[in-house]
Amino acid sequence: MPKEISVVVLAATVAGLATMMVSPAMGASGTATFYTPPYTPSACFGNTAEGTMIAAASEVFWDGGAACGDRYVVRCTGATNQGVPHPCTGRSVTVKIVDLCPAGCRGTIDLSQEAFAAIADPDAGKINIEYNRV
Template identity: 45%
Template structure:
Protein backbone atom coordinates (compact mmCIF):
# COMPACT_ATOMS: atom_id res chain seq x y z
CA UNK A 1 0.00 0.00 0.00
CA UNK A 2 1.42 3.39 -0.91
CA UNK A 3 1.78 6.28 1.52
CA UNK A 4 -1.40 8.10 0.36
CA UNK A 5 -3.54 4.98 0.76
CA UNK A 6 -2.16 4.37 4.28
CA UNK A 7 -2.86 8.00 5.21
CA UNK A 8 -6.46 7.69 4.00
CA UNK A 9 -6.97 4.46 5.95
CA UNK A 10 -5.53 6.01 9.13
CA UNK A 11 -7.74 9.10 8.78
CA UNK A 12 -10.80 6.92 8.21
CA UNK A 13 -10.02 4.86 11.32
CA UNK A 14 -9.51 8.01 13.42
CA UNK A 15 -12.92 9.32 12.38
CA UNK A 16 -14.54 5.99 13.23
CA UNK A 17 -12.91 5.88 16.69
CA UNK A 18 -14.00 9.46 17.35
CA UNK A 19 -17.59 8.54 16.45
CA UNK A 20 -17.51 5.67 18.94
CA UNK A 21 -16.34 7.97 21.72
CA UNK A 22 -19.14 10.53 21.29
CA UNK A 23 -21.57 9.58 24.01
CA UNK A 24 -24.21 12.30 24.10
CA UNK A 25 -25.18 15.64 25.53
CA UNK A 26 -24.91 16.56 29.18
CA UNK A 27 -27.65 18.34 31.11
CA UNK A 28 -29.80 18.17 34.21
CA UNK A 29 -33.06 16.43 35.00
CA UNK A 30 -35.75 16.75 37.65
CA UNK A 31 -39.09 15.07 38.12
CA UNK A 32 -42.47 16.69 37.66
CA UNK A 33 -45.79 15.56 39.01
CA UNK A 34 -49.36 15.32 37.68
CA UNK A 35 -51.49 16.73 36.32
CA UNK A 36 -49.61 16.09 33.09
CA UNK A 37 -52.33 17.46 30.82
CA UNK A 38 -52.83 19.61 28.92
CA UNK A 39 -49.48 19.42 27.16
CA UNK A 40 -48.04 21.75 24.54
CA UNK A 41 -47.68 18.82 22.12
CA UNK A 42 -51.09 17.14 22.11
CA UNK A 43 -53.30 18.94 24.61
CA UNK A 44 -55.50 16.55 26.59
CA UNK A 45 -55.04 13.45 24.40
CA UNK A 46 -54.24 10.46 26.59
CA UNK A 47 -52.70 8.47 23.72
CA UNK A 48 -49.68 10.82 23.69
CA UNK A 49 -48.30 9.15 26.82
CA UNK A 50 -46.15 6.06 26.19
CA UNK A 51 -46.51 2.80 28.08
CA UNK A 52 -45.14 2.96 31.60
CA UNK A 53 -45.57 6.75 31.67
CA UNK A 54 -41.99 7.22 30.51
CA UNK A 55 -42.19 10.75 29.16
CA UNK A 56 -40.69 14.20 29.64
CA UNK A 57 -41.04 17.92 29.17
CA UNK A 58 -38.06 19.80 27.75
CA UNK A 59 -36.58 23.23 28.29
CA UNK A 60 -36.17 25.96 25.69
CA UNK A 61 -32.82 24.62 24.48
CA UNK A 62 -34.38 21.32 23.33
CA UNK A 63 -37.91 22.53 22.47
CA UNK A 64 -37.02 23.73 18.96
CA UNK A 65 -40.32 25.58 18.43
CA UNK A 66 -42.29 22.39 19.08
CA UNK A 67 -40.23 20.11 16.82
CA UNK A 68 -39.25 18.21 19.99
CA UNK A 69 -42.78 16.78 20.32
CA UNK A 70 -42.57 13.00 20.03
CA UNK A 71 -38.78 12.99 20.06
CA UNK A 72 -37.24 10.18 22.08
CA UNK A 73 -34.27 10.48 24.37
CA UNK A 74 -32.25 7.88 26.23
CA UNK A 75 -31.20 9.28 29.60
CA UNK A 76 -28.57 8.11 32.05
CA UNK A 77 -28.03 9.54 35.54
CA UNK A 78 -24.42 10.64 36.02
CA UNK A 79 -24.39 12.29 39.46
CA UNK A 80 -26.19 14.43 41.99
CA UNK A 81 -26.43 15.20 45.69
CA UNK A 82 -26.49 12.18 48.02
CA UNK A 83 -25.64 9.67 45.26
CA UNK A 84 -29.10 9.49 43.64
CA UNK A 85 -28.17 7.38 40.59
CA UNK A 86 -29.52 3.84 40.28
CA UNK A 87 -27.57 3.01 37.14
CA UNK A 88 -28.99 2.02 33.79
CA UNK A 89 -30.92 4.15 31.34
CA UNK A 90 -34.48 5.16 30.60
CA UNK A 91 -36.05 6.00 27.24
CA UNK A 92 -38.54 8.87 27.34
CA UNK A 93 -40.78 10.56 24.79
CA UNK A 94 -41.15 14.35 24.74
CA UNK A 95 -44.78 15.35 25.31
CA UNK A 96 -44.48 18.88 26.69
CA UNK A 97 -42.58 22.12 27.02
CA UNK A 98 -41.36 23.14 30.47
CA UNK A 99 -43.82 25.82 31.49
CA UNK A 100 -41.87 27.12 34.49
CA UNK A 101 -39.63 30.15 34.01
CA UNK A 102 -36.82 29.57 34.34
CA UNK A 103 -37.09 25.85 33.77
CA UNK A 104 -35.34 24.10 36.68
CA UNK A 105 -33.66 21.49 34.44
CA UNK A 106 -32.83 20.65 30.86
CA UNK A 107 -35.40 17.84 30.99
CA UNK A 108 -38.31 17.36 33.39
CA UNK A 109 -39.18 13.68 33.63
CA UNK A 110 -42.47 12.15 34.70
CA UNK A 111 -42.32 10.71 38.21
CA UNK A 112 -42.27 7.16 36.80
CA UNK A 113 -39.45 7.89 34.35
CA UNK A 114 -37.38 9.70 36.98
CA UNK A 115 -37.79 6.84 39.45
CA UNK A 116 -36.15 4.43 37.01
CA UNK A 117 -32.79 6.24 37.17
CA UNK A 118 -32.85 8.09 40.51
CA UNK A 119 -33.38 6.98 44.11
CA UNK A 120 -34.45 10.46 45.20
CA UNK A 121 -37.73 11.78 43.83
CA UNK A 122 -36.90 15.43 44.59
CA UNK A 123 -33.30 15.44 43.37
CA UNK A 124 -31.85 17.42 40.53
CA UNK A 125 -29.50 15.08 38.74
CA UNK A 126 -26.83 15.45 36.11
CA UNK A 127 -27.64 13.37 33.05
CA UNK A 128 -26.25 12.23 29.75
CA UNK A 129 -28.85 12.06 26.99
CA UNK A 130 -28.92 10.91 23.39
CA UNK A 131 -31.57 10.81 20.70
Protein backbone atom coordinates (compact mmCIF):
# COMPACT_ATOMS: atom_id res chain seq x y z
CA MET A 1 0.00 0.00 0.00
CA PRO A 2 1.44 3.41 -0.90
CA LYS A 3 2.57 5.57 2.02
CA GLU A 4 -0.02 8.32 1.31
CA ILE A 5 -2.93 5.84 1.43
CA SER A 6 -1.61 4.31 4.66
CA VAL A 7 -1.54 7.74 6.31
CA VAL A 8 -5.12 8.47 5.16
CA VAL A 9 -6.36 5.08 6.42
CA LEU A 10 -4.61 5.61 9.76
CA ALA A 11 -6.05 9.13 10.11
CA ALA A 12 -9.56 7.89 9.30
CA THR A 13 -9.23 5.07 11.84
CA VAL A 14 -8.03 7.41 14.57
CA ALA A 15 -10.85 9.88 13.78
CA GLY A 16 -13.39 7.05 13.94
CA LEU A 17 -12.07 5.86 17.30
CA ALA A 18 -12.12 9.39 18.67
CA THR A 19 -15.76 9.74 17.61
CA MET A 20 -16.67 6.45 19.29
CA MET A 21 -14.95 7.54 22.49
CA VAL A 22 -16.61 10.96 22.59
CA SER A 23 -20.14 10.05 21.46
CA PRO A 24 -21.26 7.96 24.44
CA ALA A 25 -20.20 10.68 26.88
CA MET A 26 -22.08 13.37 25.04
CA GLY A 27 -25.80 13.34 25.71
CA ALA A 28 -28.82 15.21 24.59
CA SER A 29 -30.02 18.01 26.85
CA GLY A 30 -33.51 18.51 28.09
CA THR A 31 -35.63 18.75 31.19
CA ALA A 32 -37.11 16.19 33.54
CA THR A 33 -40.19 16.21 35.70
CA PHE A 34 -41.65 13.33 37.71
CA TYR A 35 -44.89 11.49 38.25
CA THR A 36 -46.13 9.51 41.22
CA PRO A 37 -47.59 6.01 41.63
CA PRO A 38 -49.54 4.14 40.54
CA TYR A 39 -47.36 3.43 37.50
CA THR A 40 -49.85 1.12 35.81
CA PRO A 41 -51.49 1.02 33.40
CA SER A 42 -48.89 2.32 30.98
CA ALA A 43 -49.02 2.98 27.25
CA CYS A 44 -46.28 0.42 26.59
CA PHE A 45 -46.96 -2.46 28.97
CA GLY A 46 -50.61 -2.10 30.04
CA ASN A 47 -51.11 -3.43 33.56
CA THR A 48 -47.72 -5.13 33.78
CA ALA A 49 -45.58 -3.50 36.46
CA GLU A 50 -42.09 -2.62 35.19
CA GLY A 51 -40.57 -1.58 38.51
CA THR A 52 -39.86 1.94 39.72
CA MET A 53 -36.85 2.99 37.63
CA ILE A 54 -39.12 3.95 34.76
CA ALA A 55 -40.11 6.99 32.74
CA ALA A 56 -42.62 8.41 30.32
CA ALA A 57 -41.21 9.78 27.07
CA SER A 58 -42.30 13.11 25.67
CA GLU A 59 -43.01 13.51 21.98
CA VAL A 60 -39.30 14.44 21.63
CA PHE A 61 -38.43 10.74 21.40
CA TRP A 62 -41.72 8.78 21.75
CA ASP A 63 -41.77 8.08 17.98
CA GLY A 64 -45.27 6.61 17.90
CA GLY A 65 -44.42 4.12 20.64
CA ALA A 66 -41.10 2.97 19.18
CA ALA A 67 -39.42 4.22 22.39
CA CYS A 68 -41.24 1.60 24.50
CA GLY A 69 -38.69 -0.49 26.39
CA ASP A 70 -35.74 1.76 25.48
CA ARG A 71 -33.40 2.53 28.35
CA TYR A 72 -31.90 5.93 29.05
CA VAL A 73 -29.21 7.08 31.43
CA VAL A 74 -30.35 10.39 32.88
CA ARG A 75 -28.20 12.86 34.82
CA CYS A 76 -29.24 16.11 36.47
CA THR A 77 -27.23 19.09 35.23
CA GLY A 78 -28.90 21.90 37.16
CA ALA A 79 -31.94 23.82 38.29
CA THR A 80 -34.64 25.24 36.04
CA ASN A 81 -35.82 27.74 38.65
CA GLN A 82 -34.69 29.56 41.77
CA GLY A 83 -36.75 27.40 44.16
CA VAL A 84 -33.99 24.80 44.61
CA PRO A 85 -30.80 26.35 43.22
CA HIS A 86 -28.68 23.18 43.52
CA PRO A 87 -31.02 20.18 43.12
CA CYS A 88 -28.58 17.61 41.67
CA THR A 89 -27.32 14.65 43.71
CA GLY A 90 -24.38 14.01 41.40
CA ARG A 91 -25.68 10.55 40.48
CA SER A 92 -27.24 9.24 37.29
CA VAL A 93 -30.07 6.77 36.88
CA THR A 94 -31.00 4.29 34.15
CA VAL A 95 -34.70 4.22 33.37
CA LYS A 96 -36.90 2.18 31.06
CA ILE A 97 -39.49 3.94 28.91
CA VAL A 98 -42.89 2.52 29.82
CA ASP A 99 -45.29 5.31 28.97
CA LEU A 100 -46.06 8.44 26.96
CA CYS A 101 -45.92 11.70 28.83
CA PRO A 102 -49.46 13.14 28.62
CA ALA A 103 -50.41 16.18 26.56
CA GLY A 104 -48.93 19.31 28.07
CA CYS A 105 -45.92 17.40 29.38
CA ARG A 106 -43.57 19.93 30.99
CA GLY A 107 -40.37 17.94 30.44
CA THR A 108 -38.43 16.03 27.84
CA ILE A 109 -38.79 12.98 30.05
CA ASP A 110 -41.15 12.36 32.96
CA LEU A 111 -39.33 10.18 35.48
CA SER A 112 -40.91 8.05 38.17
CA GLN A 113 -40.76 9.72 41.57
CA GLU A 114 -38.08 7.24 42.66
CA ALA A 115 -35.89 7.80 39.60
CA PHE A 116 -36.14 11.58 39.96
CA ALA A 117 -35.24 11.41 43.67
CA ALA A 118 -32.12 9.38 42.80
CA ILE A 119 -30.70 12.26 40.74
CA ALA A 120 -32.27 15.39 42.24
CA ASP A 121 -34.20 16.92 45.11
CA PRO A 122 -37.90 16.26 44.37
CA ASP A 123 -38.73 19.72 45.74
CA ALA A 124 -37.21 21.12 42.54
CA GLY A 125 -40.08 19.63 40.51
CA LYS A 126 -38.31 20.19 37.20
CA ILE A 127 -34.59 19.99 36.42
CA ASN A 128 -32.19 20.33 33.52
CA ILE A 129 -30.79 16.99 32.42
CA GLU A 130 -28.48 15.23 30.05
CA TYR A 131 -29.66 11.86 28.74
CA ASN A 132 -28.29 9.05 26.59
CA ARG A 133 -30.02 6.02 25.13
CA VAL A 134 -28.25 2.82 26.15
